[in-house]
Amino acid sequence: MNLRGVGVSPGIGHGPSYVMSASVPEPPEGATYTGExxxxxxxxxxxxxxxxxxxxxxxxxxxxxxxxxxxxxxxxxxxxxxxxxxxxxxxxxxxxxxxxxxxxxxxxxxxxxxxxxxxxxxxxxxxxxxxxxxxxxGHSMPVVPAAPAEPYVLVARDLAPADTALLSREQVAAFVTEEGGPTSHTAIIARAMGVPAVVACPGATGIPPGVRVMVDGSTGEVRLEPADADVADAAAAATARQAALASWQGPGATADGHEVPLLANVGGPGELADAVGAGAEGIGLYRTEFLFLGRSEAPAEEEQREAYRAALEAFPGGTVVVRTLDVGADKPLAFLPVPAEPNPALGERGLRRSRKFPEVMEAQLGALAAVASERLQVMAPMVATAEEAAWFARTCRAKGLGEAGVMIEIPSAALRAADLLAAVDFVSIGTNDLSQYAFAADRGLSAMSALHDPWQPALLGLVAMATGAARQAGKPCGICGEAAADPALACVFVGLGASTLSMAPSALAAVRAGLGAHTLEQCRQAARAAREQDTAADARAAAREHLPELDRLGL
Incomplete structure (x- = not known):
């Protein structure tokens, strides 16, 4: 039996499974107290x-x-x-x-x-x-074995840092979780420990306790009861793969020298070191929500300046793209109250919220202007029209910020990308939300996951509209959705005309190698082949036929 998830910490780990299940009961609904x-x-x-x-x-x-x-x-x-x-x-x-x-x-x-x-x-x-x-x-929290007879594979629905922080490679051979993603704390701690990890693995908690499991933290494969020979072969292949990827160094570029800066998606100052260590050439998406969420009042401008300054100092020679506050009715802020909305994903999100509370954006742009250099670019989320793009650009320039851009994550923005580009200096495609709105499929519902496959030809068509408009305007169009973390899809995006690619730092090595092993023309052929297909699976297969070196690299 094999399961598959998302590999977030490379290597092969194998051992008996230890399935950690939550045991804290939900307090009864409406439970009251006696006393004061x-x-x-x-x-x-x-x-x-x-x-x-x-x-x-x-x-x-x-x-x-x-x-x-x-x-x-x-x-x-x-x-x-x-x-x-x-x-x-x-x-x-x-x-x-x-x-x-x-x-x-x-x-x-x-x-x-x-x-x-x-x-x-x-x-x-x-x-x-x-x-x-x-x-x-007065209950106890579930605990993990502290002194096992042999290293085990820790399996859980999700893992909190307190569960894993005190573990070591001598105790745990690998992590497998049903939830989480490349920037979850399970992934971060696993990489720091050098332990293979697979997250977003459906059915993981159904693994019987004690069953021997092999985990491939690169491919995301989780195999039950593997043969000893299979374990040895997988370990040797993983070692060879890591050596091959490590040999690709330097700036992102195709085999024939077409430069494609490879940037990192960063969620706060704590992730800057990972991005630098992974060889990122800059930041393609600096999420600023960490400064605002869970607070009863807006952060002071000085606090914001320090966070933005840290990003610029981490990449003294690279571009840093900061996204302004992206919150809405599904991510409420105590200091920005709004009425309840029946469909928050279609409500006052991103720039819409900022225009309703302009003082918050003015403070944020003021903090950015205070630390700005020619390497700083600022972009607005959830932009739907050319009028919104022009308003944001004017607001940025009034604060002294020279490089203003917008996210393309709403189909209307992709369809009229030329109009938006007439007002701003660059655009960046957020594939996650663009997929959600293009297919009318909630990104939080697992039942909709097939429609969120970034290989969907319709999504590739929207990306092509935006990159084509950017090429005509002579302005940059980057990709900052996590879809760029797939080496094959990264090549397709370059073939469609993307000027930069931004992703989780853990994906940079594989993308650098995959891109560097193919020419720009091969990337273009892969893009054309993918767009001609009817299904996501066919698009992926067709593209890979034009990217033969991916198999050799184990990608």
Missing amino acids: AEQEKERAMAALTRVAGELEARGNQAGGEAAEILKAQALMAEDPGLVVKVRSLIDRGLAAPRAVFEAFTRYREMLAGSGGFLGERAADVADIRDRVVALLY
Whole structure:
């Protein structure tokens, strides 16, 4: 039996499975308390404070990357906005465990609905919630084996950093989770440990406990009861693959010298080191939501300046593209209240929200202007019309920012890309949302996953419209959706005319190698072949026929 997910930490790991299942019960809906509200609030606050202290202590013990992650999670446990929500729910009569559960679950759902980097923080919020609820009920959290007879494969629906921070390669052979993504903390800690990991693997928790499992952190394959010879062959192939990828160094370019800067998608200052270490040539998408979410008031301009300055200093010779605040009704901000919306994905998101609360954007653009250099580019999310693009460009220039661009993630923007490009200096395609809106398919629903396959020919057609308009206008058009992390699709995007590619840092080596092994003409042939097909599977197969070196590289 084989399963398949997303490989996020390369290498081969094998051993008996240890399936970690959550055991913290959900507090009964509507559960109330006896006694005084203030006493119940004190009980909740004491539990939150204790959990925060335990997380920070565990981070201090772990050190390294895990320490920063756990300290950030400890701060989240005492976030003022969440504390206010818990206290408010207790005032309405809910018992402390239920109040904590509801407050943190709503925040978790908000993050999960946002997708990308922020979506992958949802597991951290759920972990805090479960730890506090368990403490209030006097229950124990599930634990992992500390001294196994042999390294095991840790399997879970999702893993929080507190579960994995104190593990080592001597204890765990690999991680497999049903949820998560390339920038989830499971992925970050696994890479720091040098342990293979596969995330977003459907059916993983159905693996029987104790069954021997082989995990390929490069391909995403999870194989049950593999033969010893298969394990040896896979390990040798993985070693050879990593050596081959490591031999590709330098700036991104095709085999015949067509330059394609390879940039990183970054969700905050804590990810800058990973991007630099992976050889990114700059930042193609700097998400700024980390500065705003979960707060009762907007961040000070100085705090924003420091975060933006850190990004520029990390890449002294590279472009840094900062996306302005992208929040909406599915990612509410306490200091930007809006009425409830029946369909948040189609409501006041991104630039629409910024225009309604211009003081927030003005403060953000002011902070960016204060640290700006010729390498800084600023772009707005969720732009639908040329009028919106022109408004954003004027606003940026009024603040002294010279390079203003917009995201193309709504079909109308792709269809009228030429009009948008007349107003701005560059565009960047967000394939995740563009797919969601093109196919009327919620990106958060697993049942819609087939429509979110980035090889869908209709999606490639929208990308071609945008890149073609950019070529006619003589302006750059990059790709910053995670679809660019697929080496074959990266070649297709270059064949369609993409000027830059931005992705999770972990994908850069494979994309650099895949692109460098093929000429620009091969990329163009692959793009043409893919667009001629009717299905995503056929598009992928047709493109790979024109990219023969991918198989040799194990990509």
